[in-house]
Amino acid sequence: MEALNGWWDDYFWGSVVVFKIFITSLILMVIFGLIGAMAKLSNNRIAQKLAAAYTVIFRGTPEILVILLLYFGSAITLTAIAQIFNPDIKFLDIPPFWAGTFAISVIVGSYATETFRGAFLGVDPGSVEAARALGLSNFKTFIYVRIPEMWRIALPPFGNHMLSLIKDTALISIIGLNETLYVAKQATSVTSKPFTMYIVVGCIYLAFSTAITLTVMGLEKYANHHLEDA
Amino acid sequence: MNESVSLIFDSVLQMLGGIGMTFQLMFVSGILGLLLAIILLLMRISGKWYLNWPAQAYIYVFRGTPILVQIFIIYYGLPQFEFIRDSIFWPILREGYGCAIVGLILNSGAYVSEILRGGVIGVNPGLGEAGSALGLSARQRFIHITAPIAARLALPAYSNEIISLMKSTALASTITVMDMTGIARTIVAETYAPYEIFISLAIIYMILTFFIQKSFGRIENFLGRYTKQLEI
Numbered sequence: 001m002e003a004l005n006g007w008w009d010d011y012f013w014g015s016v017v018v019f020k021i022f023i024t025s026l027i028l029m030v031i032f033g034l035i036g037a038m039a040k041l042s043n044n045r046i047a048q049k050l051a052a053a054y055t056v057i058f059r060g061t062p063e064i065l066v067i068l069l070l071y072f073g074s075a076i077t078l079t080a081i082a083q084i085f086n087p088d089i090k091f092l093d094i095p096p097f098w099a100g101t102f103a104i105s106v107i108v109g110s111y112a113t114e115t116f117r118g119a120f121l122g123v124d125p126g127s128v129e130a131a132r133a134l135g136l137s138n139f140k141t142f143i144y145v146r147i148p149e150m151w152r153i154a155l156p157p158f159g160n161h162m163l164s165l166i167k168d169t170a171l172i173s174i175i176g177l178n179e180t181l182y183v184a185k186q187a188t189s190v191t192s193k194p195f196t197m198y199i200v201v202g203c204i205y206l207a208f209s210t211a212i213t214l215t216v217m218g219l220e221k222y223a224n225h226h227l228e229d230a
Numbered sequence: 231m232n233e234s235v236s237l238i239f240d241s242v243l244q245m246l247g248g249i250g251m252t253f254q255l256m257f258v259s260g261i262l263g264l265l266l267a268i269i270l271l272l273m274r275i276s277g278k279w280y281l282n283w284p285a286q287a288y289i290y291v292f293r294g295t296p297i298l299v300q301i302f303i304i305y306y307g308l309p310q311f312e313f314i315r316d317s318i319f320w321p322i323l324r325e326g327y328g329c330a331i332v333g334l335i336l337n338s339g340a341y342v343s344e345i346l347r348g349g350v351i352g353v354n355p356g357l358g359e360a361g362s363a364l365g366l367s368a369r370q371r372f373i374h375i376t377a378p379i380a381a382r383l384a385l386p387a388y389s390n391e392i393i394s395l396m397k398s399t400a401l402a403s404t405i406t407v408m409d410m411t412g413i414a415r416t417i418v419a420e421t422y423a424p425y426e427i428f429i430s431l432a433i434i435y436m437i438l439t440f441f442i443q444k445s446f447g448r449i450e451n452f453l454g455r456y457t458k459q460l461e462i
Binding site for chain 1: 291293294295296297298299300302303306307308309310311393397398399400401403404411414415418422424425428429431432435436438439440
């Protein structure tokens with residue numbers, strides 16, 4: 001264990017990076033999921049087709065491939081554009097943080113699309129009719145009736161999506177982001193205690209997923225608490 | 231334009247050279263992972279705490295950590311110990327290929343065992359009671375009543391798990407295994423053409439996903455052929 005001395009702060013800052021990615025990609029994932037679900041449920045043929053293609057593509061491709069493609073693809077495009085203005089630029093990339101965050105939220109968003117779609121379909125049509133009868137606008141019905149009711153249905157699978165997100169953050173170390181796995185790699189090259197170093201990473205992720213699981217359990221209790229008295 | 235067409239054509243041929251490796255990783259770890267999952271399932275439903283608890287702890291740890299971290303612990307971590315380098319497992323754990331398979335087995339075992347448990351829970355308890363009324367032992371009830379129905383109930387979730395196992399095999403490329411993704415990364419490092427190569431590879435993976443889905447759909451139809459008639 002003494003091999004770990006001097007590395008704790010690196011692991012701490014690595015965990016902070018993991019947490020930042022998680023929060024950012026969580027927000028993006030919800031946005032992608034909602035857009036996808038709305039497109040699938042809309043009457044617009046083109047939107048339906050696009051959303052279907054979105055889910056098929058990102059559910060059928062390995063996560064690591066999407067991350068590599070987005071990072072190296074964007075780097076090559078950016079470099080080409082930058083060279084038009086300044087031929088001296090040799091290499092320009094999107095920071096791995098943003099390339100990776102975007103990649104994992106697009107991937108998990110494709111799973112969330114299906115979850116949200118199912119949950120919207122699970123909203124009692126009577127509630128929507130009641131909102132209409134009360135004269136609520138479409139937008140208000142969406143915010144005050146559909147969302148609160150669908151979110152209760154979507155919560156358990158949504159918890160699983162959050163767990164996938166936190167676990168996918170580990171993949172971003174492949175494109176050189178300095179999160180915990182990257183710290184372990186550096187620490188190994190100095191101390192030659194790889195097992196100790198990687199086990200710490202495992203424990204950090206286990207702590208993250210435990211925290212998420214407990215949060216989701218709490219949220220489920222909160223979302224259903226008005227049903228318990230009945 | 232012509233150049234990139236011939237580049238795509240050449241690299242697709244090269245990448246398909248790695249499809250055997252991808253299949254090997256998938257089948258070996260799929261089959262052994264299923265075995266591990268069944269053992270874990272039996273431990274969990276045994277009703278004995280000293281079997282149930284370790285199985286639950288195992289599943290919790292392996293589902294709570296990223297598979298990439300698990301693979302790295304096995305590949306980079308285990309050689310830290312002298313006794314592992316001296317053990318009979320060393321020929322397996324020395325190679326990236328062996329480590330990737332061990333990691334995939336351990337990981338998918340945990341996920342599949344939860345899926346199977348979902349199937350077992352879904353079996354109507356009345357059927358088990360009927361079995362015991364007919365004088366079947368607990369073991370006979372499990373083999374002849376619970377297991378066949380649970381397998382059918384678990385199949386849709388299991389097919390998703392096999393697809394994610396297939397996608398996880400791409401991670402083997404991070405520990406020097408030359409599967410399709412490993413070959414693609416080498417080509418990109420040489421040609422610096424990520425769009426052409428990674429997108430063609432993504433299409434190959436999507437085709438594989440499509441075939442896995444179709445084959446499991448057929449198996450589901452076959453196993454569900456008795457339940458179909460009830461719906462009419």
